[in-house]
Amino acid sequence: MNGIHDLGGMHGLGPVAPPASEPVFHAEWERRVFALFPSLFVGGYFNVDEFRHAIERMAPSEYLESSYYEHWLHAFETLLVEKGVISTEELHGQVKPTPPTQPVTVLTPELVQPVVLGGASARTTHGEPGRFQQGDQVRTRNLNPTGHTRLPRYARGKLGTIERVQGLFVTPDTAAHGLGEQPQQVYAVRFSARELWGSDSPDSICIDLWDSYLEAV
């Protein structure tokens, strides 16, 4: 979707102003929100693409006004209600919580280290064979889906070169909408700053893009 999250190339959002140092978490509630993500992910209540899309669906003003972990909190509340894991009434304390009707998977202390060190790769061993090789010229398609995509607006309809062939990965555009993993080849596609921005600099931008975002030139 052409949402507020798709920030690349926007003007007017201010200086970066990095502080000399900062804590990992700025408040206790941030710690709890952080730890809910692996807990709920292991519970199988959503995948990472659904999670990102839930954040993208925030009201644009709310997205810009709220902090990173508030985005996460918003996504948890949204997805858990949408998937029927909790109800809004339960969340607001208006009704007594009901126990889950299905068996649940809980991230227990002994699972923490295996989960942290093992992760959950989106790489697959099967999928659509890729159409492109390193060095091929490609043009990104001018796609404007209303659902989830990882083709940023600033790189649509642009000419680039395949810099790296990354392998087969789950397609977020389908995985975010219950349409399956549909793995395809991902490439790092390199665009000149001239192509993207009309710049005279020698700079370039490499973006990881799925095969279906690209057309042969």
Add this chain to the structure above:
Amino acid sequence: MTDAHHDHTEPPEDVALRVKALESLLLEKGLIDPVAMDALIDTYEHHIGPRNGAQVVAKAWADPEYRRRLLEDATAAIAELGFSGVQGEDMVVVENTPAVHNVTVCTLCSCYPWPTLGLPPAWYKSAPYRSRIVIDPRGVLAEFGLNIAADREVRVWDSSAELRYLVLPERPDGTAGWTEEQLATLVTRDSMIGTGLALAPAAA
């Protein structure tokens, strides 16, 4: 950061209350284990951070054969040092050279290599960095005190998929014969994001 950025603003009271309400509900339903949550917090607050990535970089500087493996298959080479897992499942290392300075971003959300760098700083996740680093990389790098020669390419890596990027900075001059442990002290978090360089020996 200033309040205008809302990257880590003082939370309104109701955010903390919302978190408490959600966590209490999930606990009552038996869906989460607070002891496991405490262990997760401790892991990422105290044990996983940019010192991991610094070890990777120092080893690559000291050991040409490791550097070759790192650039060829970063995930496997980083796992040799015991760093793997969540948000580092599929790693790519990009090497700075006299011709190219690399810098990483996630314009669409906040993707970042957790096993080697820890959780991202607020500015990395902020709208100013994400919006500007792709269109004005030199202007952003200058805000970090980094000025790249006009004829050197700045190459921005927008991690829009599930690959996670680590920059291999250039080894500083004057470090011949240094051990990996000594070299690692020169490797900053920002040098592995690409918004900084490795420290010069005198500055370490």
